[in-house]
Amino acid sequence: MNSQTLFERSKQVVPGGVHSPVRSFSSVGGTPVFFKEANGAFLTSVEGNEYIDYCLSFGPLLFGHRHPEIQEVVEDTVRKAWSFGACEPYSLELAEFITSRIPWVEKIRFVNSGTEAVMSALRVARAATGRNKILKFDGCYHGHLDQLLVKSGSGLAGLSSSDSKGIGPEIIQNTLVLPLDDEEKLEELFTREGSNIACLAIEPLPANYGLLPQRIEFLKKCRELTTKYGVILLFDEVISGFRVSFQGMAGVTGITPDLVCYGKIIGGGFPVGAYAGRRDLMDLVSPSGPVYQAGTLSANPIGMRAGLKTLTKAWEENPYQTLETSTKQLTDGILKLLKEHGDPNWEAVTFGSLFWLKGKTEKPIRTIDEIPSTHKTNFATLFHKLLNRGVYLAPSGYEVGFLSTAHTSEIISLTLEKTKEALKD
Ligand SMILES: *Cc1c(COP(=O)(O)O)cnc(C)c1O
Numbered sequence: 001m002n003s004q005t006l007f008e009r010s011k012q013v014v015p016g017g018v019h020s021p022v023r024s025f026s027s028v029g030g031t032p033v034f035f036k037e038a039n040g041a042f043l044t045s046v047e048g049n050e051y052i053d054y055c056l057s058f059g060p061l062l063f064g065h066r067h068p069e070i071q072e073v074v075e076d077t078v079r080k081a082w083s084f085g086a087c088e089p090y091s092l093e094l095a096e097f098i099t100s101r102i103p104w105v106e107k108i109r110f111v112n113s114g115t116e117a118v119m120s121a122l123r124v125a126r127a128a129t130g131r132n133k134i135l136k137f138d139g140c141y142h143g144h145l146d147q148l149l150v151k152s153g154s155g156l157a158g159l160s161s162s163d164s165k166g167i168g169p170e171i172i173q174n175t176l177v178l179p180l181d182d183e184e185k186l187e188e189l190f191t192r193e194g195s196n197i198a199c200l201a202i203e204p205l206p207a208n209y210g211l212l213p214q215r216i217e218f219l220k221k222c223r224e225l226t227t228k229y230g231v232i233l234l235f236d237e238v239i240s241g242f243r244v245s246f247q248g249m250a251g252v253t254g255i256t257p258d259l260v261c262y263g264k265i266i267g268g269g270f271p272v273g274a275y276a277g278r279r280d281l282m283d284l285v286s287p288s289g290p291v292y293q294a295g296t297l298s299a300n301p302i303g304m305r306a307g308l309k310t311l312t313k314a315w316e317e318n319p320y321q322t323l324e325t326s327t328k329q330l331t332d333g334i335l336k337l338l339k340e341h342g343d344p345n346w347e348a349v350t351f352g353s354l355f356w357l358k359g360k361t362e363k364p365i366r367t368i369d370e371i372p373s374t375h376k377t378n379f380a381t382l383f384h385k386l387l388n389r390g391v392y393l394a395p396s397g398y399e400v401g402f403l404s405t406a407h408t409s410e411i412i413s414l415t416l417e418k419t420k421e422a423l424k425d
Contacts, residue, residue: 001046003034021155022058027396028380033387038065040406043392051392052415054330056402058394059239059264062310062319062353064406070268073309077302084301091299094308098276101315102247104256107282110274110299114238114263115143117273118201120285120293121259122147124275125199125232127284127291132174133193135200135231139180139368141208142201142236142261151177153209153368153398180206180214181366183221194229199259202233204249205240209368210375211349211356211400216253218366223255232281238263238273242314243402244352265314268306319405323353326412327403331355333416341423346382353403357382371398389422391415 010017018024018032025032033051037044041064043051053065063070077090095108111117122134122145134147141153146167176193178185190197200222206212226233235257241248242265250257259277266272276282286292313319331348334357338346349356349364357379358365359372379397386393393401 001034001036003046004031006034006046007031022394022396022399025395027376027398028383030384032395033392040064040066041404041408041411049390051387051390052407052411052418053392054401054403054407054415055392055394055399056404057269058399059243059402060267060269061402061404062242062265062314064404065269067313067406069313070306070309073305074270074302077305081301083297085296088299088301088304090301090304090308094304094311097308097311097315098274102251104250104278105260105276106279108274108276109282109285109293110272110304111293111295112271112297112300113143113273114236114261115145115273116295117238117261117263117275118142118148118234118236119145120291121234121261121275121277122199122201123293124259124281124284124291125234127289128232128281129198129230131196131198131231133176133197134174135176135178135189135197137180137202137206138177139209139212140201140203140206140236142203143238146171147175148201150175153206155396179367179369180212181218183218186218186221186225190225190229190231194225194231197229197231199232199234200226201236203236203239204253204255204257205244205351205354207239207351207354207356207400209398210358210365210371211351211354212366212368213349213351213364214366219253219255223257226258232258234259234261236261239354239400241265242311243354245320246311246314246318265310266307267303268308268310270300270303270306272300272303272307317405320352323403323405324350326407326409327353327355329409330403330407330412330415331357333412334419337416337419337423343423355401355403357401358397385422385425386419388425389418391418391422 007017016024034046035043036046043053099105138151139153142148149164150172237248241262245251261275263273283289284291327350345360347360376397
C-alpha cells in the first residue's frame with residue numbers, strides 16, 4: 001500500500017478523495033499521507049513511516065493517540081454495548097461530571113458533532129428570544145451548518161470566496177457578520193439591530209483561521225451588549241473547551257455565556273458534541289420543551305465513556321500548565337532554528353497547547369484581514385520540509401497546531417532535531 005495509489009483510488013469514489021476538505025492537502029499541495037495506526041504522539045503511515053503528530057485529529061486528543069487508560073475504557077465498553085438508543089447511565093455520568101464542575105453549564109444535551117451542537121444551540125436561542133437574526137464574526141468557524149457558513153474559517157480559510165455554494169440567500173439573510181476586535185462596530189450594530197438579534201455566536205478563542213486571541217475588552221463588550229439587548233451569548237468552545245483550561249475560555253476570561261457548545265475533546269476522540277448552558281434555556285429542548293432535537297446515535301456509550309475518562313484525567317491531572325510549557329518549548333525551538341537558517345521572519349502565536357506559526361507582523365493580529373498575504377505559500381513550503389522529515393502539522397496554514405500530554409520534552413527535542421534536518425534540506 002502507498003498513499004499515492006490510495007489517494008488515486010479514493011478520488012474515484014469520494015469527492016476530492018477525502019471525507020473532510022482540509023485532509024486533502026489542497027491548501028499545501030501534494031498528496032495526502034494515508035495513515036494506518038497511531039500511538040501517543042506518533043502516526044504511522046501506510047508505508048510504515050513514523051510522524052510526530054501536531055494535528056492530533058484537529059484537537060480532540062488531549063492525551064495523545066490511544067492513551068492506555070482511555071483505550072481500556074473503550075475496550076471495556078465495546079464488550080458491553082455499542083449503542084442502545086435507550087437510556088443508560090454513561091451519558092448521565094458525563095453530564096453530571098461536567099455540570100458539577102462548570103457552573104454555567106446547568107444542563108447539557110449530547111449530540112454527535114460540533115456542527116450539530118451549534119445548529120441546535122441557535123435553534124434554542126431563536127426559540128427563547130422569538131427573534132431570527134444571528135450575529136457571527138468574520139473568520140470564526142462554527143461547523144458547516146448553512147446559517148453560519150458565511151465568512152467562515154477552517155477548510156474555507158484562505159479561499160477567495162468564503163461562502164459555500166448551495167446556500168440560498170434566504171437562508172443567510174438573518175446572519176449578520178462583523179469583524180472581530182471592533183467594539184465600535186459591535187456597538188453600532190446593537191444600537192440598530194440589537195432587539196432583532198437572537199444570538200451572538202463567537203469562538204472566544206478564534207482558532208479556525210489562524211489563532212487570533214481577542215482582547216478581553218472585546219469579549220466583555222460582547223457580554224455587556226448581549227445582556228443589555230436580551231441577546232443569547234453563545235460561546236463556541238468546540239476547540240477551546242477542556243483545551244485551554246477545563247472550563248475553557250469562559251473559565252480563563254471569567255465571562256459567562258448563556259449557551260456553550262463543546263465537541264472535539266469532549267468525546268475523547270469519538271464523535272461527540274454537546275450544547276449546554278442555562279437551565280431555563282436548555283429546558284426549552286424536547287421533550288421538556290418545544291424545541292425539537294434528536295439523534296439516533298446521540299450519547300453513544302463509547303464516546304460517553306471515552307469522554308468521561310478524558311475529562312476525568314483533565315480534571316484530576318490538570319495538565320494545562322505542562323502543556324503550555326511544552327508548547328513554548330516547541331515553538332521557541334522552531335523559531336530559533338528558522339532564524340539560524342536565515343529565515344527570521346516567522347513568529348508563533350500560542351495559547352495554552354494551541355500554536356500557530358505565521359509571518360512576523362508589527363503587532364499581534366486579531367482579525368483575518370491582518371494575516372500576511374504570503375502566509376499560505378510560506379507555510380506550504382515549511383509544511384512539506386517538516387513532513388519529509390517526519391513532523392506532521394495540520395495541512396493548512398490557517399489551521400492551528402495542537403500538543404498533547406504524550407508530547408514529552410524528549411519528543412519535542414526529537415521534533416526539533418528533525419526540524420533542523422528539514423531546514424537544511
Ligand atoms: C471543529 C469546530 C466545529 C465543528 O465541529 P465538527 O465536529 O467538525 O462538526 C465548530 N466550532 C468550532 C469552534 C470548531 O473548532
